[in-house]
Structures are given as C-alpha cells and as structure tokens.
Amino acid sequence: MTARRRHARRAEAGQSLVEFAIAAPVTLLVIFGLIAGSLLFYNNVALTDGASAGARMATIESPLVEVSGTEYCESGVPETIARAIAAGAPNLTVDRAPLCASSATATRLTQTPASGEVNITVTASPDVSAPTSVTVTLTFTERGLAPPFTGSVTMRASSTDPVEAP
Numbered sequence: 231m232t233a234r235r236r237h238a239r240r241a242e243a244g245q246s247l248v249e250f251a252i253a254a255p256v257t258l259l260v261i262f263g264l265i266a267g268s269l270l271f272y273n274n275v276a277l278t279d280g281a282s283a284g285a286r287m288a289t290i291e292s293p294l295v296e297v298s299g300t301e302y303c304e305s306g307v308p309e310t311i312a313r314a315i316a317a318g319a320p321n322l323t324v325d326r327a328p329l330c331a332s333s334a335t336a337t338r339l340t341q342t343p344a345s346g347e348v349n350i351t352v353t354a355s356p357d358v359s360a361p362t363s364v365t366v367t368l369t370f371t372e373r374g375l376a377p378p379f380t381g382s383v384t385m386r387a388s389s390t391d392p393v394e395a396p
Contacts, residue, residue, distance in 0.1 A: 270372060270383060276319040277368050277387040280348065283318025284311045284366035285389035288352055294393075295331060295339070295358045302358060303330040304339060312341070312350060315368065322370060323347045334359040346373075365390040 288294065288304075288311050295302045304311055306328055316324040325347050329339035339352040349369040354361035367388040374380035 266374075270385075273322065273370065273372055274385050274387070276321050277348070277370055277385050278389075280315040280319030280322065280324070281366050281368045281387040281389040284315040284350065284352070284368070285364055285391040287311050287314035288354075288364040288366060289391045289393045293359075294354065294361055294364075295334065297334070301330050302332070302334055302336065303328045304352075311339075311352060311366065315348065315350060315366070319348070319368075324350070331358050346371075361393050363390060363392045 287309060290308070291305055291311065292307055293305050296305045310326065310328050312324055312326045312329065316322075316326055323346055325341055325343050327341055329341050329350060329352055331339050335357050337354055337357055339354070339358055341350055343349050351367045351369075352358075353365040353367065355363045355365075365388060367386065369384065369386045371382050371384045373382050
C-alpha cells in the first residue's frame with residue numbers, strides 16, 4: 231500500500247500549480263475590476279458634488295455676468311463657479327477660469343476645457359443677464375486605468391437651483 235500512495239502523490243504533484251495558474255488571473259481580474267469600478271463610482275460622486283456646489287454658487291453670484299468688451303463673463307463675486315466646482319470635486323481637474331457667454335441674451339455660460347478636465351456648462355433660464363433658475367452640467371471622461379481596463383467612460387452630473395431674489 232505504501233507504493234500505491236507514493237504513485238498517487240506523484241500523479242498529483244502538479245495539480246496545485248495548475249489550479250493556481252487557472253484561479254490567479256481570474257481572481258486578480260476581479261480584484262482590479264472592483265478597484266476600477268470603485269474609482270469610477272468615487273469620481274461620479276465627486277462630479278455630482280461639484281455640480282451641486284457650482285449650482286449653489288451660480289445662484290448666489292451677483293450679478294451672474296459682467297460685460298467686458300464683447301464678452302459676457304461671470305462676475306466671480308463672491309467666487310467663480312469653476313472654483314466652487316473645484317472645491318466640491320477636489321479629485322477632478324477643473325479649469326478655474328471664469329465661464330463666458332456670447333451675448334447678454336445667451337442662455338449658456340461655457341468654457342473650453344483641456345483634455346482630461348471637467349467640461350462645465352451653466353444654463354440660465356430665461357437668460358444669463360437675469361436668470362430665475364440655473365442648471366450646472368458637468369461632463370467628465372475617465373480614461374482606463376491599465377490593461378485590460380483601457381476604455382473610457384463619460385460621466386455627467388447636473389444640478390438645478392432657483393436664483394434667489396436679492
């Protein structure tokens with residue numbers, strides 16, 4: 231019986247190594263997938279917080295736009311909308327320059343962000359010169375972390391607040 235046991239052990243000698251070779255990549259893929267998903271969720275929550283902070287700042291900014299030559303840019307009093315968004319979403323890259331519109335009757339304030347930055351759009355109703363409500367929409371494209379997670383995901387968050395009368 232001793233010879234039989236030795237023969238059985240020799241036949242199973244590589245079994246653990248084969249099981250590990252099969253299970254390890256699947257386990258690592260699941261772990262890294264959970265980490266990547268958690269980072270996406272975290273950035274989505276930050277984007278939502280940034281939109282809320284931006285909308286709140288847009289409602290208390292007085293006045294919303296000031297004329298500077300041919301540009302109608304936000305006043306930045308007490309703070310610019312972009313800075314409020316950056317404070318609300320500190321882990322995202324935000325261009326802190328003031329948002330501008332093409333005319334006083336325009337309904338949108340925008341900026342042109344660089345690649346990898348949050349795209350900010352402020353929509354005022356009825357227009358930017360005398361809004362009654364303000365909607366801040368943020369769009370952010372998250373690039374993949376590492377192979378095999380190399381695709382990109384575009385996230386969007388929006389917040390609407392009424393403008394309080396002074």
